[in-house]
Amino acid sequence: MLRPALVAIGAFFTLMLLYSFGAGAVSYISEPPAATVEHEFHLPPKEVAFSFNGPLGHYDRQQLQRGFQVYKEVCSACHSLKFVSFRDLQQIGYNEAEVKAIAKQWAIKTPDVDPATGEMSTRDPVPADKFPKPFANNVAAAAANNNAIPPDLSLMTKARHHGSAYVYSLLTGYQPQPAELLKKFPDAATPPGLNYNPYFPNLNLAMAQPLVAEGQVTYTDGTKPTVDQMAQDIAAFLTWTAEPKLENRRSAGLAALVFLAIATGLAYAAYQNIWRDKKH
Amino acid sequence: MSFPWAEHYTPKAPVMKWLDERLPLPRLVYGAVGAGYPVPRNLNYFWNFGVLAGVALMIQIVSGIVLGMHYAANELVAFGTTEHIMRDVNAGWAIRYAHANGASFFFIVVYLHIFRGLYYGSYKAPREMVWLLGLVIFLLMMATAFMGYVLPWGQMSYWGAKVITGLFGAIPVVGEPIQTWLLGGFAPGNAALNRFFSLHYLLPFVIAGVIILHIWALHIPGSNNPTGVDVKGPQDTVPFHPYYTAKDGFGLGVFLILFSILLFFAPNFLGHPDNYIEANPLSTPAHIVPEWYFWPFYAILRAFTFDFFFVPAKLLGVVAMFASILLLFFLPWLDNSPVRSGSYRPLFKKFFWFGLIPCVLILGYCGGAPAEEPYVMLSQLASAYYFAHFLIILPAIAYFEKPLPLPNSITEAVLAKHGAKNDTDSRGLTPGAVPAE
Amino acid sequence: MASVEHIETETPVAGEGVRRRDFINIAAVSFAGVGAVAVVLPLINQMNPSADVLALASTEVDLSAIQPGQAIKTTFRAQPLFVRHLTPDEIAKADAVDASSLRDPQTLEERTVDGKKQWLVTMGVCTHLGCVPLGAGEGENKGEFGGYFCPCHGSSYDTAARIRKGPAPTNLMVPEYKYTSDTAILVG
Numbered sequence: 001m002l003r004p005a006l007v008a009i010g011a012f013f014t015l016m017l018l019y020s021f022g023a024g025a026v027s028y029i030s031e032p033p034a035a036t037v038e039h040e041f042h043l044p045p046k047e048v049a050f051s052f053n054g055p056l057g058h059y060d061r062q063q064l065q066r067g068f069q070v071y072k073e074v075c076s077a078c079h080s081l082k083f084v085s086f087r088d089l090q091q092i093g094y095n096e097a098e099v100k101a102i103a104k105q106w107a108i109k110t111p112d113v114d115p116a117t118g119e120m121s122t123r124d125p126v127p128a129d130k131f132p133k134p135f136a137n138n139v140a141a142a143a144a145n146n147n148a149i150p151p152d153l154s155l156m157t158k159a160r161h162h163g164s165a166y167v168y169s170l171l172t173g174y175q176p177q178p179a180e181l182l183k184k185f186p187d188a189a190t191p192p193g194l195n196y197n198p199y200f201p202n203l204n205l206a207m208a209q210p211l212v213a214e215g216q217v218t219y220t221d222g223t224k225p226t227v228d229q230m231a232q233d234i235a236a237f238l239t240w241t242a243e244p245k246l247e248n249r250r251s252a253g254l255a256a257l258v259f260l261a262i263a264t265g266l267a268y269a270a271y272q273n274i275w276r277d278k279k280h
Numbered sequence: 281m282s283f284p285w286a287e288h289y290t291p292k293a294p295v296m297k298w299l300d301e302r303l304p305l306p307r308l309v310y311g312a313v314g315a316g317y318p319v320p321r322n323l324n325y326f327w328n329f330g331v332l333a334g335v336a337l338m339i340q341i342v343s344g345i346v347l348g349m350h351y352a353a354n355e356l357v358a359f360g361t362t363e364h365i366m367r368d369v370n371a372g373w374a375i376r377y378a379h380a381n382g383a384s385f386f387f388i389v390v391y392l393h394i395f396r397g398l399y400y401g402s403y404k405a406p407r408e409m410v411w412l413l414g415l416v417i418f419l420l421m422m423a424t425a426f427m428g429y430v431l432p433w434g435q436m437s438y439w440g441a442k443v444i445t446g447l448f449g450a451i452p453v454v455g456e457p458i459q460t461w462l463l464g465g466f467a468p469g470n471a472a473l474n475r476f477f478s479l480h481y482l483l484p485f486v487i488a489g490v491i492i493l494h495i496w497a498l499h500i501p502g503s504n505n506p507t508g509v510d511v512k513g514p515q516d517t518v519p520f521h522p523y524y525t526a527k528d529g530f531g532l533g534v535f536l537i538l539f540s541i542l543l544f545f546a547p548n549f550l551g552h553p554d555n556y557i558e559a560n561p562l563s564t565p566a567h568i569v570p571e572w573y574f575w576p577f578y579a580i581l582r583a584f585t586f587d588f589f590f591v592p593a594k595l596l597g598v599v600a601m602f603a604s605i606l607l608l609f610f611l612p613w614l615d616n617s618p619v620r621s622g623s624y625r626p627l628f629k630k631f632f633w634f635g636l637i638p639c640v641l642i643l644g645y646c647g648g649a650p651a652e653e654p655y656v657m658l659s660q661l662a663s664a665y666y667f668a669h670f671l672i673i674l675p676a677i678a679y680f681e682k683p684l685p686l687p688n689s690i691t692e693a694v695l696a697k698h699g700a701k702n703d704t705d706s707r708g709l710t711p712g713a714v715p716a717e
Numbered sequence: 718m719a720s721v722e723h724i725e726t727e728t729p730v731a732g733e734g735v736r737r738r739d740f741i742n743i744a745a746v747s748f749a750g751v752g753a754v755a756v757v758l759p760l761i762n763q764m765n766p767s768a769d770v771l772a773l774a775s776t777e778v779d780l781s782a783i784q785p786g787q788a789i790k791t792t793f794r795a796q797p798l799f800v801r802h803l804t805p806d807e808i809a810k811a812d813a814v815d816a817s818s819l820r821d822p823q824t825l826e827e828r829t830v831d832g833k834k835q836w837l838v839t840m841g842v843c844t845h846l847g848c849v850p851l852g853a854g855e856g857e858n859k860g861e862f863g864g865y866f867c868p869c870h871g872s873s874y875d876t877a878a879r880i881r882k883g884p885a886p887t888n889l890m891v892p893e894y895k896y897t898s899d900t901a902i903l904v905g
Binding site: 003007009011013016017018019020023024025028033055084088151152154155158160161163242244245248249250252254256260261264267268270273274275278279 | 321322323360363366367373374377518522523526527529530532533534536537540541543544545547548553554556557558566583584585586588596600603607610613614652653654656657660661663664665667668670671672675694695697698
């Protein structure tokens, strides 16, 4: 009794699915899905040779500091970095006094309660503080940015596929909308207030090109601040903010693998040893 | 225990004797995973995965308890405490990555364990109860993994919770009240996050309990083996310890190497970038997918695109998805071929390797792909085969198949493999020489 | 067949081979043990204070706003810290006591920084069972010795925050601190 019932259920599902497949295939052939503008013009991120690429790559501290400078002078006006603390900057080569000075001179102040009056007020950040947010909340951020909320950058390179290359490609990918695109998809013209960028998933983003000209920041280490260089540096810096423990992780991993390789070799020898007399 | 020649526990140290007389725990362990459990001598490496699944559960419980010391299940801070673990807690990044990737490895070894059972007929009499309890563990694992994925409160966490609880919304009449009850609100929020955390902490211990039943049920008939032939006598078995503890030790080493490669060098490979964006109820990710281990079932869910009279496609998909797991509970009675091992079933073997395995892989691939053509059509074909395989083909094979001749005993099969005539110690080796096995 | 050793003896081979095989088994088990320890260490270490907690391990206090006779309550390492600006009268009262007669003999000099005798910096944690004593806030009960009074079990501290009466065994703890300027200290 059970088996025929189960077979009947199986037959129902199978036939239902085969029917759906047939109907889907017919409509797929009779009216193939229309090409979309994203499908045709979206580009995968460019290849970039970062120092931290590959399983054993390391961060370049100089580059991270340059990237931090780009964040400070260009990005930080709109984008928060809310999971990173000033004290974390010691990991990219600043000393304690420098971190203290960076925190104290930070343009955006840390919100606090005035200890005398109890009113909301602000104070200079200290190394233990997270980077203060440029906007008090999302409503303020949207109001100041034409209804687009600038995302937090702490985890940006982990929140996108191939994040480091994505950030670099996006920052260097602004361009006029290709004529070919407009010819093929006349309705897909970039709306006013948005900017065309083939590395952005839907091709048009609210952020205007942030890195526009060589020399926009002045690097203290003498590196030439081309747009390409600045884009690479900020991408590297944001890779560090997203994964500050990358180097610890890789060196721990190397030690673990060496240990496990030996231990597993020994385990295999012991296994063979114990089974020596038993055919199996 | 099951076999009369099983070794009995005789405590050596006085303290063990003292303990054994008052609480026979050493005796229990000895009989369960010690020298007192006779195991077929011919198990291959596929039999490693049960122990590895147990190890994976232990990794999850230990790392999870530790994460629970730092995590806070509150929608305002959950994402932030997760980042706190990753940045500030001592070795927090390692513990969290171990937990996230540990879940994946748990499913990898359990899927291999299940497929071993499917191929070698471990679900058949007299081991039906082992199989059923294993499926209960699998269901509990799925629930635990789903709720765990919600906890970091990223975009995929939030929308996963919304979509999966939305499945219950497909049930006519009572569906929506059930969904609201599950969430403790009209959308995932603090109430849902807190109860998911509570249950996510509880269920692994329930799993551990069911595992004890699973092993208990296993010890009644004893382990199956690659020939599927019953154990006939002491010559067919070896004691679990040291023979299989040694083999499992080696298997564990290999497992840990693969686990470490992922954990230390590609910890986000199996994750989804969107879960590094904090949950936002006002913005849906472009492409909602569950974790990879749910992809085959997700593909079945999405394969139903047509209403069946008054039954909407959504409900059909939900029913089919649950049915795809529930039907496995009937497997011992669907496949009534008297031969257990797929190695001696030519027809079964063909359908297994060229039907079921590709079908599940295709389903997995389509489940992770966007809901567009040709993936939907592919998953419809593969889902059709999935149901046909278990509910139609397997019962049918049992009638039409002519099995290959079975060996008379495990020992005979082993000796045939080695081409030897007797089972005595084969070595005429010089002392210290490495045996050539 | 109970153990590894048993199997070895079942098929006796000349000593050299047995010892080497024993060695392999022992080495394998030892490696597993070392690995287990290597895993347990970080699991224990994760309970130590995290980086954000350690970053708050020192507190800066601005003394300029505290008038003589006043005290402020602030926090140091998530516990109350009392900073008290002693009046000449309070200093005299503290100095008048013979330190050797006290339960925890200490002079005011020993409890303050040289030349800054008027600034008494102590933890606001009673040394009895860890309650927060009264006396730092305006109008709070300062106890019969004019310092601090713990309401839990009635310990009274004098104007140098030394234990004078009640169950507390020692004086209120003076944390490590240094003057970063004339009117600011860094505690911790």
